[in-house]
Amino acid sequence: MDIANGRTVKGTNFVNLRDAGDPVELGKLYSMQGADELVFLDITASHEGRKTFTELVERIAAEISIPFTVGGGIHELSDVERLLKAGADKVSVNSAALKRPELITEIADNFGSQVCVVAIDGKQTEDGWKCFLNGGRIPTDRGLFEWAKEANDRGAGEILFTSMDHDGVKNGYPNEALRKLSEILTIPVIASGGAGKMEHFRDAFIEGNADAALAASVFHFSEIPIPELKQYLCSENIPIRL
Amino acid sequence: MKVAIVKYNAGNIHSVMHALKRVGVDGILTDNFEELKSADKVIFPGVGEAGTTMKYLQERNLDKLIKDLKQPVIGICLGQQLMCSRSEEGDTDCLGIFDVPVLKFQPQRHEDKVPHIGWNTIDNCKSNLFKGFDKSEFVYFVHSFYVPVCEWTIAETDYINPFSASLHKDNFYATQFHPEKSGSTGERILKNFLDI
Structure with missing residues (x-):
């Protein structure tokens, strides 16, 4: 929200x-x-x-x-x-952590890793996936995977990854990038942005290996009712709380 | 009914107060010995690090007080761990109510992420704490250390390995998960505790 x-x-x-x-x-x-x-x-x-x-x-x-x-x-x-x-x-910290990565360490040391979600806005460029600042408005040189790994090592408890190429398009989550994140990180990865139908959630879990999926507008506009979505994911053999 | 929550340097104490209010009880947050001793029920919550928390309790003699309580007491999360004999977190001597050590999760595969954060089912539930449960219910966990399954285990969860989701001995109860964050299932567990 x-x-x-x-x-x-x-x-x-x-x-x-x-x-x-x-x-x-x-x-x-x-x-x-x-x-x-x-x-x-x-x-x-x-x-x-x-x-x-x-x-x-x-x-x-x-x-x-x-x-x-x-x-x-x-x-x-x-x-x-x-x-x-x-x-x-x-x-959840985003731009401030990208500008000053010590913030992650400080949060983890003072309140525990479980408190610290690092949100990353990424976009695919000619040079691969890069991180963006201020809700995706300002490009940076930081590579997505390298930054996610640093956040992980600094004590982040979870990574919330939004692809600006996928967010709002309703064509599914960035499963390839999610899978790579899940391979290189030792903390949970939350897929964010891109869901348009129930299959997209399944794909984020199966193809993207995501630990959780976040969505906003499909719920806000009642396009996908949560109980139906969870039943569907359960029928696709994805372990989920019913 | 007078429900006292042990006031100390742990996180999430207010979440417990709010959860009690949602089930219709106004808890008192206190570290006063008389208040704690005279309460009908005592809740010992906790999010934090074992070593510093035990030190805090010892400095205020709260460690002895908790062990000597006679009414139903429930420890939550770090509370459960501190009720055990010893924790691998900072190699800390704990209260020793449950004679079992607290161990650190050892990931076996890449998917085994620590801390364990999220919803998991509890099984083999055998206590009034889980009265009315007729299927595997989901509850919310946030922890890096666990209590192995032992003679006081009253509910189990499997994450990396089976561990004690809940313990019971005499008037002492404990949960590794957070009933105050476990939706309606958690509220039922809190109500069941208040009914003991």
């Missing part, structure tokens, strides 16, 4: 929600439907927006009984501390 000023952005079309813009309501619904974990990403950058987000994290922690990760605007240890104190189980 992308959050701006305490509300879920990107539309939703749920009929059974009192308030589809309230992340807590939506999170509760997903949790009831069988989501295994939730991710809330703060896309406001202002100081005021951050305060609202922290208050939201407190409400999520009070009302939702499954693990959740929060990200966006985390630059230093004090940001992590504030969000964990508010009740988040994990934090």
